[in-house]
Amino acid sequence: MELWFTEKQTEHFGITAKVRETLVREQTQYQDLAIIDTLEFGRMLVLDDMVMTTEKDEFVYHEMLAHPALATHPNPRRVLVVGGGDGGVIREVLKHPDVEKAVLVDIDGKVIEYSKRFLPGIAGALDDPRVEVLVNDGYMHIHDHKNEYDVIMVDSTEPVGPAVQLFTRGFYQGIYEALREDGIFVAQTDNPWFKAELIKSVNRDVREVFPIVRVYTANIPTYPSGMWTFTMGSKKYDPLEVEESAIPEMDTKYYSPRLHRACFVLPKFVEDLLK
Amino acid sequence: MELWFTEKQTEHFGITAKVRETLVREQTQYQDLAIIDTLEFGRMLVLDDMVMTTEKDEFVYHEMLAHPALATHPNPRRVLVVGGGDGGVIREVLKHPDVEKAVLVDIDGKVIEYSKRFLPGIAGALDDPRVEVLVNDGYMHIHDHKNEYDVIMVDSTEPVGPAVQLFTRGFYQGIYEALREDGIFVAQTDNPWFKAELIKSVNRDVREVFPIVRVYTANIPTYPSGMWTFTMGSKKYDPLEVEESAIPEMDTKYYSPRLHRACFVLPKFVEDLLK
Structure with missing residues (x-):
């Protein structure tokens, strides 16, 4: 029997990957969680039928969410990651020599638990002594902390399910206040081929909160369109x-x-989206 | 009934697109040719089961094969396109104000014929008076012309079927000789995620022929991995x-x-491939 997992990235288009076995499948309190072993991309974390990360291409997303902001801040000592329970962004954050403390706040403890068990190459860094792992609502955590972080990274799913509130102007305002006076915020902000309106609205909202806003891209083969955007807001x-x-x-x-x-140099049609 | 076209981009991974209708399907003298109408990407040209171009994302490939080389040459008057019977690269070439003559040599006249009929937004430029269209073997054409072109662009399929000889050192040597003394060559050279060895061997071969060799990338959603490389050789x-x-x-x-x-600034793993 051949088993193939297909993600419909839009109503009419998808990717399909041959599966060796399903390692875990569980309806958590927040989402449908699966980790499957694929022949092309290795183990793959799937939340609500969307590919979150794979062993083969995870380095792109995790490096590109973490390093541009860390390289921009002259002394990023305290870093917060909202979401990202697989631990990949934390692993990258810890590579930066200035980081003294990294806090991870993911609402779904099951993502953390199963990532540690089945994706140790990604989640291993969560056991580092510089890391504090909180199973909690990121939105609430942001609003309970003021003037505390040098860099805040939002590693969310797409704006469905628990991530909806992470794509609101109120959330960006909370992040602004949770950052120190020279802090930097960065979030994954989907792709310009299928989600142009989302990118436009996020860009508009972040501009209302942060004086410096920049968008950059990276190639992620298992994400819709293969081109992913990240939005950075900086004080x-x-x-x-x-x-x-x-x-x-x-x-x-x-x-x-x-x-x-x-x-940060964008294709012309993406530049035009942000005008 | 739902009809989906699936391209297996590797043995274990593919893309899948919902199809409205099949406009043409024919075994030509050289390849299996199809033009299908998809809901997400519009009309799609498929050769030997591989997506060649779609109405929605064709601009990326065609612009990025044509313009970097044309912008590098100070006066590109005579341009040759090998392959590219759909006419998209020719359309872009004609946008450059210096171009006086563009020659297209595609081995398969059926690609030209059906593209004109079903993809007029892409193939329309083939009727421009500055364009000469030849149904011929590109490899032979190259070897019959010396010191004639300012820029030569190779818009081939992947190296299967008729395109195999377009990925050889002998072909690059022929191109070198068909170019004028300050000529520039550029070719599509597949993706680094699934075809790393191909990119390495092409790079090695082109370096043996041209003194200046540069690789650049573009995001093409319907091509394997979403990240495509192009290799430029310049005298x-x-x-x-x-x-x-x-x-x-x-x-x-x-x-x-x-x-x-x-x-031209490459991700580190692609830089490493080319070392």
């Missing part, structure tokens, strides 16, 4: 003013000092 | 030395003067 530092020579060469596979400024 | 001009201000702003949707140098 003081502009990522485009960071010198390549000031960025440490780290143990990465996608991000590099050379890529730092180039990833 | 004299380096695309990285082109000033943004020297590039004309044209009627494009992906390429722009701002993107010209940024598209």
Whole structure:
């Protein structure tokens, strides 16, 4: 028997991957969670039928959510990750030499539990002594902390289910207040081919809160369209003013000092979306 | 009844698109040709079961094969396109103000015929008076013309079927000789996620022929991994030395003067492939 997992990325288009076995499938308190072992991309975390991460291409998303902001802040000591229970962003955050403390707040403890068990190469960093893991509502955590973090990263699912409130102006305002006076915020903000309106509205909302707003992209094969956007809001530092020579060469596979400024140069149709 | 077209991009991974209708399906002398109408990407040209182009995302591939080389050459008057019978690259070539003559050589006249009929927005430029269309073997055409073209673009399928000989050192040597003394060559060279060895061997071969070799990428949602590479071989001009201000702003949707140098900055794992 051949088993194939198909994600309908839109109503009329999808990706399909041959599956060796299903490692876990569970309806958690918040979402439908599965980890499957695929022949092309290795183990794959799937939430509400959407591919969240795979062993083969996870490094792109995790590096590209973490490093552009960390390289922009001159001294990122305290970092918060909202969502991201698989631990991949935390692993990247800990590569930065300045980071003293990284807090992870994911609403779904099952994502953390099963990622540790079945995706140790991604989730292993959650056991680092610099990391505090909280199973909690990220929206509430943000609103309970003021002037505390240097960098806040939002590693959410798409705006369905528990992630809906993470795509609101009120959330961005809360993040602004949870950041120190020179803090930086970054979030994954979906793709411009199928979700142009979402990117536009997020961009508009973040601009109302942060004085410096920049969008960059990365190629993620298992995400819709293969091109993912990230939106950065900054109180003081502009990522485009960071010198390549000031960025440490780290143990990465996608991000590099050379890529730092180039990833902010957008295709024309994406530039036009943000006008 | 729901009809879905699935391309297995690798043995274990693919894309799937809902189909409204099949407009043409024919075994030509060279390949299995189909044009289908999909709900997400519009009309789609499929050769030997591989998506060649779609109405929704075709602009990326066609602009990005044509414009980086045209912007690098200070006066590209005579341009040759090998393959590309759908006419999309020719359409982009004609946007450049210096081009006086564009020659298209595709081995399969049926691709040209059906593209004109079913993909007029892409193939319409083939009727321009500056264009000469030849139904012929590109490999032979290259070897019959010496010192004639300013820019040669290879718009081939992947190296299966008739395109195998377009991925050989002998072909690149022929292109070198068909170019004028300051000519530039560019080819689509597949993706680094599933075809790393191909990119490495093409890069090695082109380096043996051309003194300046540069690789750049673009995001194409319907191509495997969503990230496509292009390899440029140049006798004299380096695309990285082109000033943004020297590039004309044209009627494009992906390429722009701002993107010209940024598209050559590669993710670290792709840099490593080319070392």
